[in-house]
Amino acid sequence: MEILDSFRTDKFPHIWCSGCGHGIVMGALVRAMNKLDLDHDKTVIVSGIGCSSRATGYLNFDTLHTTHGRALAFATGIKFSEPELDVIVITGDGDCTAIGGNHLIHAARRNINITTIMFNNSIYGMTSGQYSPLTPQKAKATTAPYGNIEPNFDPCELVQGAGATYVARGTAYHIKKLTRFIKRGIEHNGFSFIDAVSQCPTNFGRKNGFKSAVEMMQWQKENTITIERAAKASEKEVKNKILVGELHHNNRPEYTANYEQVIEKAQKGGDN
Ligand code: SF4
Numbered sequence: 001m002e003i004l005d006s007f008r009t010d011k012f013p014h015i016w017c018s019g020c021g022h023g024i025v026m027g028a029l030v031r032a033m034n035k036l037d038l039d040h041d042k043t044v045i046v047s048g049i050g051c052s053s054r055a056t057g058y059l060n061f062d063t064l065h066t067t068h069g070r071a072l073a074f075a076t077g078i079k080f081s082e083p084e085l086d087v088i089v090i091t092g093d094g095d096c097t098a099i100g101g102n103h104l105i106h107a108a109r110r111n112i113n114i115t116t117i118m119f120n121n122s123i124y125g126m127t128s129g130q131y132s133p134l135t136p137q138k139a140k141a142t143t144a145p146y147g148n149i150e151p152n153f154d155p156c157e158l159v160q161g162a163g164a165t166y167v168a169r170g171t172a173y174h175i176k177k178l179t180r181f182i183k184r185g186i187e188h189n190g191f192s193f194i195d196a197v198s199q200c201p202t203n204f205g206r207k208n209g210f211k212s213a214v215e216m217m218q219w220q221k222e223n224t225i226t227i228e229r230a231a232k233a234s235e236k237e238v239k240n241k242i243l244v245g246e247l248h249h250n251n252r253p254e255y256t257a258n259y260e261q262v263i264e265k266a267q268k269g270g271d272n
Contacts (some may be wrong), residue, residue, distance in 0.1 A: 019213025021198030069099030
C-alpha cells in the first residue's frame with residue numbers, strides 16, 4: 001500500500017507549527033501500520049484533545065477525536081464491542097497523564113489490547129504552554145513563569161506498575177526505533193504503551209532557551225541512552241539520561257479474550 005493512502009490529503013496543510021515533532025511521530029505510526037499492512041476498515045484510531053490529538057484528522061482510517069483525557073475510555077468501549085479491530089490511541093502527555101491518568105492506569109491494569117502512543121512534548125502546547133505532569137522540574141511554562149516546582153514522573157514506570165504488558169520509549173530523533181516500537185506495540189496482544197518524546201518549539205522550546213526545533217532534536221540525541229548501552233554504562237553516564245528502548249514486555253491474559261471465555265463458560269453452565 002502507498003504511504004499516502006494512509007492520509008486524508010484533502011485535510012492538508014496540517015495545523016502544526018513548523019519544527020513540531022508531532023508530524024514526525026505521526027509519520028512513525030503510519031510507517032508502522034503500513035509495514036503491518038493494517039486493514040483501513042478494521043483499524044480504529046482514537047485521540048483525545050490537544051496538538052497531538054489533531055493527528056486523527058489527517059489519518060485515512062476510522063478515527064475518533066474525542067473529549068479531553070477520554071480517548072482510552074472511548075477506545076475501551078470500541079475494543080470491548082468489536083475485539084477483532086485494531087485499536088490505537090493517540091494522546092498527549094497532558095491529555096494522557098493528567099485528566100486521562102485514571103483511564104491510563106485502568107486500561108493497563110485490564111491488559112486490554114489497545115496500543116497507546118503518547119506524543120510527549122512535556123507541555124500543553126495547544127493551549128499556549130501550561131505545564132503538564134511531565135514538564136520537568138524548573139522548566140518554564142505559561143503557568144510557571146519562574147520555573148515549575150512540581151516533580152514530574154516516569155509514565156513508563158507508571159503503566160508497567162499498573163500492569164501494561166508492552167512498554168517502550170522512542171523519540172522524534174530516533175525515528176527508526178520509534179517506528180519499530182510502535183509496530184511491536186500493535187503486534188502485541190495486550191495493553192501496549194509507547195512514550196514518544198516529541199518537541200514543541202513554540203510553547204516549550206521558546207520558554208526554555210532552545211533557539212530552534214533542530215536544537216531540541218539535538219537535545220533528544222544527547223540526553224537519551226538506549227537500554228542496551230545503559231546496561232554497560234557507569235552510574236554517572238546514565239544519570240539524568242532518558243532511557244530509550246523496549247522497557248518491558250511480558251504476556252498475561254488479554255481482557256476481551258478473558259471476558260469472552262467467562263461468557264462462554266456461563267452460557268454452557270446455564271444461568272449462574
Ligand atoms: S504548539 Fe507546540 S505541540 Fe502544538 S503544533 Fe505548535 S509546536 Fe507542535
